[in-house]
Amino acid sequence: MTSRLEKASLELGIIPLVDAVPIVVAQAKGFFERHGLDIRISVEASWASIRDKVVAGVLDGAQMLAPMPLAATLGVDGIGMPMVTALSLNLNGNSIAVSNELYSQMVLEQTEPAAVGTALRELLQRDRMEGRKPRVFAHVFPFSAHHYELRYWLAACGIDPDRDLRLEVIPPPQMVQHLRDGRIDGFCVGAPWGAVAESAGVGRRIVSSYQIWNNSPEKVLGVTRDWAARHPNSHVALIAALIETNRWLDVPENRGEAARVLIESGVLDSPEPTIREALGVPDADSALFSPGLVFYNGAASFPWRSHAAWFIKQMQRWNQIGAEIQASDIAAQVYLPQIYRQAADLVGASYPGADTKPEGTHNGSWPMPVAQQVLTMGPDRFFDGATFEV
């Protein structure tokens, strides 16, 4: 730690999800302390309350859904407080699950997302001919990767998410109960809640976010633009501590300990095996679950502006915002790779030189040259073969 911190005592918000693990581990294993930060963690019940408390200054920063800082900056969430992020907390981790009833009706023979989507489309067509009322699928927030992944998958499989289904919002820890009570027929939610539905015998996972978009962005560390401007050194220290934590988390031998720390923290009220499974490194031949959560490898923590731009394009596609908004402008206001690089320099982590990358062009690992070395990047394929460039 070299610079003077404007504020050393911070309160960070998290939601009961496995991908809160970087913040929980950074505190438990002293990564925050090493950077001069004294962190209090507040477990929040809903994404809206995370957002409101960050806006009101009750929380200094928080685990956020990757599209949340974008929506807040665009003012489409009804609040309109500019926010920024300089760190991606993780990639992957969401799954789409359906009730046992729907699962058996779909009669799945394949596990490819396109085939699964086709089976669902045919079922929904039969529903309509029989005059059945629309099935209800839940996601976690209007501005979430879950929402966009779900719509992207449905639409690419020929299902109109606004006509053929009803989409609703439910906070992650309540998903399983709603599926059990028959209030919803399926959901898209982060780990471990898909696995919890399975282990409780109330549903089955059918598609993972990794399958829809390989190594897709999930959660970020978000603060208000104003907070970042008033606490530049604290912000960099916070990001540096989390980069170190994420590097530690992606050493396979540490995942067991990470699971233990998360279980002992009591943040998650879910069966311990589901937490261990979510943090484990899945078999390479498990199409649905491989490679699981990624925190650091392949520049996973880097705030790619191409990720931000993709989310903004989805907001436009689904009429949350107007077509006149320039995705690359907003992405540049909200996603701050230069802060990430400053923080990465403090802890000797490598980082990309570019702020964007083409998405959907790599089916497997690929080398990205960075300052006299090479970063091994993971695949970034979309299941329907689409490509996306800013």
Add this chain to the structure above:
Amino acid sequence: MRVMLVDDDHDRLKLLREALVGSGNEVVAELATSSDLLTAVNRHQPDVVLIDVDAPSRDTLESLGQIARDRPRPIVLFAANSDAETIRRAMRAGVSAYVVDGMSASRLKSVIDVAIARFHEHQALKRELEDTKTRLADRRDIDRAKGVLMQRRGLSENDAYELLRRMAMDRNLKLGDAARALLAAADLI
């Protein structure tokens, strides 16, 4: 005013209910914070929802404002511990209102009134903005359509406008829509 209360704290619920009823409101439903808000809002159709800041169902309620199929409604939040600064900033940021524990009945009424007024003001502004956008787009398209007519038919500006107006009347269209129809057709030729 038809009010829906969402809180797990029974003592606080009782105080809120008394204050609300005392100032002439109707409490149409009292729910636990984990209940199915979407269904409850559809069934009771409250004018305003008062909800605990830390309620898990907060996300569900917020989504009502995001999805077009349900009428968005004012939301008043209440919190156990908020200082004046918090409330001020939250209000400025556009959250309907924060009500803090220990608030007197008379202040509660005014806070709710302000929240509702702000909500309606916001809705009106949004409509006005949309109207303005439409008007600007109309003016631009009408000018372009006039230009096409002047060029292709050799008409004066006045005659072009008259022709466009008659086309709109004959087809029972708004002038802006008639202009856009003409432009689309002109593109094809």
